[in-house]
Amino acid sequence: MIYSLLKQQDYTKMLWKNGKGYTYEIAKDTTQCQEGSFNWRISMAQVDQNGSFSDFSGYQRVISVLEGEGIHLAIDDQSEEKLYPFTAFAFDGASQTQCTLLKDPVTDFNLIYAPQKYRARCQWLNINEIQRFCSQAQTILIFSVCDSMTIKTNQFNETLGKHETLFMTQNESLKQFDLITQANQNHFCCVIELSKI
Known part of the structure; x- marks a missing residue:
């Protein structure tokens, strides 16, 4: 086993795919991937306002709330989920997902991975x-x-x-x-x- 300790200064700040915020990329695997894609990625992000999630078709997503009261997710206009800190919620990255803050801004934590790999x-x-x-x-x-x-x-x-x-x-x-x-x-x-x- 190979291991390393990653600190916050090691994380990469990057713009969301939809351009509406920033993600701090903690780690990812891009082995045999085309440019701009990955096998899996772990990140956290500050969510300051209500809005839609970026499209990650072909990926599975798992989201959690780290800080803040929580968020309400509406997925494909078919299901809804209230998410509170330190619980994980999984959904299809291709889903049209609308996020509403329950109160103040939150920090979320994300795993996105290719389930076929x-x-x-x-x-x-x-x-x-x-x-x-x-x-x-x-x-x-x-x-x-x-x-x-x-x-x-x-x-x-x-x-x-x-x-x-x-x-x-x-x-x-x-x-x-x-x-x-x-x-x-x-x-x-x-x-x-x-x-x-």
């Missing part, structure tokens, strides 16, 4: 001082919302700050992870697992 899992964990999980995914990313979170494996110990990411690739076996936080702080983190089909 990758299997993906995205889950939020609420850590009560220590939590263990196991994974044999080829690529694993752990995004911290904690002020300080330590990740221990039999290979390494790393400490993440708020909105920092541990990025692990080329995993070939089942790995055990212990996530450790201190009392009296926000205990959430997001675990994303990706494997080629």
Whole structure:
């Protein structure tokens, strides 16, 4: 396994496809992709006003709220979803999706991936001082919302700050992870697992 710690200054600021805001790209895979496309991408963005989402036809999307009260999504005029912090919601990137703020601006967190190329899992964990999980995914990313979170494996110990990411690739076996936080702080983190089909 190869791993690296990504900090906020490492993230790439880029304009939304629809030109109405900015995304901070955390990580992506572009192996054997044409220019402008990707196999998967993880990012976060500030949403300051109501509006429509960019078109990502050919991709699956998973969105969460990091900061703020939440958002209301209307998808293809057929279904609606209220999304509150630290819950994941999946939908087709080709859907016509309208976003309405429940109150103030929010910061969201996004996984976008090509389902014909990758299997993906995205889950939020609420850590009560220590939590263990196991994974044999080829690529694993752990995004911290904690002020300080330590990740221990039999290979390494790393400490993440708020909105920092541990990025692990080329995993070939089942790995055990212990996530450790201190009392009296926000205990959430997001675990994303990706494997080629």
